[in-house]
Every structure is written in structure tokens, then in C-alpha cells.
Amino acid sequence: MSDAALTLALSKGRIFDETLPLLAAAGISVPENPETSRKLILPTSDPAVRIVIVRATDVPTYVQYGGADVGIAGKDVLLEHGAQYGDDSGLYQPLDLNIAKCRMSVAVPQGFDYASAVRRGARIRVATKYVNTAREHFAAKGVHVDLIKLYGSMELAPLVGLADAIVDLVSTGGTLKANGLVEVEHIMPISSRLVVNRASLKLKHARLRPIIDAFAKAVQP
Numbered sequence: 001m002s003d004a005a006l007t008l009a010l011s012k013g014r015i016f017d018e019t020l021p022l023l024a025a026a027g028i029s030v031p032e033n034p035e036t037s038r039k040l041i042l043p044t045s046d047p048a049v050r051i052v053i054v055r056a057t058d059v060p061t062y063v064q065y066g067g068a069d070v071g072i073a074g075k076d077v078l079l080e081h082g083a084q085y086g087d088d089s090g091l092y093q094p095l096d097l098n099i100a101k102c103r104m105s106v107a108v109p110q111g112f113d114y115a116s117a118v119r120r121g122a123r124i125r126v127a128t129k130y131v132n133t134a135r136e137h138f139a140a141k142g143v144h145v146d147l148i149k150l151y152g153s154m155e156l157a158p159l160v161g162l163a164d165a166i167v168d169l170v171s172t173g174g175t176l177k178a179n180g181l182v183e184v185e186h187i188m189p190i191s192s193r194l195v196v197n198r199a200s201l202k203l204k205h206a207r208l209r210p211i212i213d214a215f216a217k218a219v220q221p
């Protein structure tokens with residue numbers, strides 16, 4: 001691997017799947033499937049480009065510290081990461097790729113009167129993976145909340161009395177519905193963005209530019 005080789009950090013699942021057409025637009029194909037391969041480093045058709053498979057929440061960390069030159073992460077993950085590290089986290093965000101689209105929302109069990117709890121100024125217990133984004137959202141609306149940090153399956157929390165509400169990502173609403181929850185507030189639309197390590201942007205500009213340009217041209221409205 002030469003010094004000028006590029007490392008792209010991706011998570012398995014929808015982000016990987018929706019990135020393949022963008023890579024194809026840049027003339028890059030990925031022969032191996034991360035769902036079936038045990039490899040954490042996947043070669044591509046371009047000997048100078050490799051992919052590292054990491055957890056979605058770890059993508060900004062890899063790019064920030066140069067473990068990867070470039071990565072693709074959801075706005076949800078980037079906001080939480082930014083809240084922890086501040087704006088000087090060394091991440092350049094040149095492009096909204098408009099993939100892995102969903103929204104961040106507040107949801108409650110069917111029987112919980114969210115609007116009335118807010119009006120009364122009651123303290124609402126909210127379980128979420130996105131504590132920083134949720135804190136800012138409720139503070140801006142003047143809603144009193146106790147935030148409970150979870151790492152997954154947020155939908156379960158209100159069903160077992162751990163929380164009154166959740167802040168989670170919603171696309172079709174099918175998971176909420178299956179668990180007797182209803183969406184009561186939209187916080188923000190979410191999509192995945194390209195993030196680039198600032199040092200790589202300078203040192204590997206010649207390799208990065210054509211890929212960023214090809215991605216930009218291939219982005220679907």
C-alpha cells in the first residue's frame with residue numbers, strides 16, 4: 001500500500017449498500033460483501049482505495065484521528081460526535097450524499113399525552129442514543145426532560161416503564177407502530193454525509209478530489 005492510498009470508513013448495512021452506487025460513479029467497485037466476509041479491511045477495484053468496516057458511531061472517530069482519510073456517516077452520528085469533540089474535531093464535511101434518509105423524532109406510547117405533559121411543564125423522562133442532540137432540542141423548546149442514555153432498542157424503554165418518551169430515527173414508522181408508539185414531534189431530517197480528515201484533504205488532495213467530484217455528480221436529489 002503506497003502512502004498515497006486512500007482509506008474509506010463505512011458501516012455495514014444501509015450506508016454500505018447505498019454507497020456502492022456512488023463508488024461505482026467514481027469507477028470503484030467492491031468485490032467483497034461485508035455482510036458475509038469476516039474481513040474488516042476490504043480491497044476495491046482501485047488498488048489505491050481500500051474500505052474499512054466500522055460501527056456507524058465510530059466512523060467520525062476514525063476519520064478525525066486519521067485511521068481513515070474519508071468516511072460516510074449519518075447527520076445523527078455527526079451531531080453527537082461534534083457535541084463531544086467540538087468544531088475543531090478535524091472533520092471537513094464537503095457533501096450531503098442524501099443517502100440513508102430518515103428523520104429524528106420524539107415518540108411516545110399511544111396512551112401518553114405528550115402535548116399536555118409539555119403544557120403542564122412536567123418533567124418528561126426521555127430515553128435515547130442521541131443525548132446531546134435531544135438535550136439541545138428540548139432546551140430550545142423549553143421542555144423539561146430527564147435524559148436516559150441507551151445504546152440500542154430505544155422502543156423498548158417506554159414499554160417497560162424506563163422512560164415516558166424516546167428520541168430515535170424513524171423512516172417508515174413500522175418499528176414504532178409494531179411497539180405501540182406514535183411519533184409526536186419531528187426534530188430534524190437525517191441523511192448521510194461525506195467526512196474528510198483535514199490533513200488528508202491537503203496531503204491526498206489529488207486522490208480525493210476526483211472521488212468527491214464523482215460523488216457530488218452522482219448524488220440523487
Ligand code: ATP
Nearest residue numbers: 013014056057074075076077100101102169170171
Ligand atoms: P448498529 O445497528 O450496529 O447498532 P446503528 O444502528 O448505528 O448501529 P445502522 O442502523 O446501520 O447502524 O444506522 C446507520 C445510520 O443509518 C444511522 O446513523 C442513520 O444515519 C441511518 N439510519 C438509521 N436508521 C435508519 C432508518 N430507519 N432509515 C434510514 N436511515 C437510517
Ligand code: MG
Nearest residue numbers: 013056152153
Ligand atoms: Mg441499527
